[in-house]
Amino acid sequence: MDKRLVKSCYVHLKHFVSERAALHKQLNTWTKLLRAALLSRSTSKAYQNDPSTRLMRISFKFLKSTVFTFCVVNTMITVVGYPACIFGKSMQPELNTPTQWQTRDPPLSFRAPSLLRLDVDWVWVSCWRARDYQFSRGDIVVFVSPKEPHDYVIKRVIGLEGDTVTSHQHSPIKVKIPEGHCWVEGDNWNNSVDSNKYGPIPKGLIFGVATHVIWPKHKWRRLVHGIPSRLDPGRVETHHQTKPRSDQGRVYRQLAT
Numbered sequence: 001m002d003k004r005l006v007k008s009c010y011v012h013l014k015h016f017v018s019e020r021a022a023l024h025k026q027l028n029t030w031t032k033l034l035r036a037a038l039l040s041r042s043t044s045k046a047y048q049n050d051p052s053t054r055l056m057r058i059s060f061k062f063l064k065s066t067v068f069t070f071c072v073v074n075t076m077i078t079v080v081g082y083p084a085c086i087f088g089k090s091m092q093p094e095l096n097t098p099t100q101w102q103t104r105d106p107p108l109s110f111r112a113p114s115l116l117r118l119d120v121d122w123v124w125v126s127c128w129r130a131r132d133y134q135f136s137r138g139d140i141v142v143f144v145s146p147k148e149p150h151d152y153v154i155k156r157v158i159g160l161e162g163d164t165v166t167s168h169q170h171s172p173i174k175v176k177i178p179e180g181h182c183w184v185e186g187d188n189w190n191n192s193v194d195s196n197k198y199g200p201i202p203k204g205l206i207f208g209v210a211t212h213v214i215w216p217k218h219k220w221r222r223l224v225h226g227i228p229s230r231l232d233p234g235r236v237e238t239h240h241q242t243k244p245r246s247d248q249g250r251v252y253r254q255l256a257t
Contacts, residue, residue, distance in 0.1 A: 081126040083214055084142070084152075085117050090186030090193070091154060094140070094223075095121045095213070122215035123154075123223070125208035133203045135160065135182060137236070138226035142208040143184070146198050154210060155194050158227060159183035162239030167196045168232070175199065182206075187231065 076082075086095045125142050135141060135157050145151040159165040164176045165183045177183055181200035186192025195201065213219045227233035 078127060079131075080128055081124060081208065081211075083122050084125045084210075086121045086123060086154060087117075089191045090188050091140070091156075092188045092191075094156075094187045094228075095123065095154075118215070121213055121219065123210040124212040124214050126211045127208045129209035129211065130206055133206065135203070135206070135209070136225055137233075137238075138224075138228075140210040140223055140225070141184065141206045142210060143201060143206040146201055146205065147193070155184035155186050155192075156227070156231070157182050158185050158195070158231070158233075159200075159236050160239070164237040165195075166235040168235070169196055180204075183236075185231065187228070 089096060123140075130141070137157055137160060139157045140154060141157055142152055142154050145153045159177050160182050161177050161179045163183070164174055166172050166174050168185075168189055175183070175195075177200045180203055182203055183195045183200050185194045185196065210223055212222050227236070
């Protein structure tokens with residue numbers, strides 16, 4: 001037999017055997033991978049059915065929902081607004097005016113000191129209205145107390161920056177309101193700690209404007225912004241450059257066009 005033919009047959013046989021060995025090795029590898037996948041699947045099912053694992057998964061979902069809800073609610077409060085109850089008598093008779101239903105014996109739930117008080121007036125505090133710190137005389141605003149940083153106070157804006165306000169104290173004095181400040185007072189002069197005590201407040205302390213009375217239901221109304229005649233608006237000498245919010249917007253539109 002020709003040596004070249006023998007050598008050629010030997011080469012083809014060796015190539016065939018090597019291919020079979022490679023195929024067999026690859027099949028073994030696939031078998032191992034499939035076995036490992038089936039084993040891990042059965043293990044993961046057992047892991048998922050474990051009570052501690054289910055409790056951990058439920059706790060994680062609850063925590064994630066709680067964090068998301070907190071972020072949404074906090075954004076709504078700080079950007080849009082929120083309902084708030086009014087304590088004290090400094091804004092009478094505009095707010096917390098005694099009525100016939102309040103003089104009756106209230107339910108026990110009204111007596112308990114809590115955030116959910118139904119025996120006082122509730123207002124809607126619009127944080128959106130205070131975002132640009134452009135206020136008008138007569139706006140009822142909510143701000144951080146300049147005396148107690150942990151307290152929130154509601155008063156009425158009487159004068160804006162540049163105005164000259166005459167206080168209603170026993171010894172009236174005239175105060176020129178500096179830039180970036182405003183003069184605030186309670187409607188009840190006999191029971192109010194306001195700018196007559198601590199002077200004009202920075203606008204940066206104001207974070208909301210009360211726009212509506214939302215409780216009790218027989219008092220539902222929009223709060224009219226303006227200085228009532230009982231507060232003697234004539235003692236405010238307005239600055240000629242100070243304009244209401246609507247006029248400022250009109251001037252801005254004219255400049256923009």
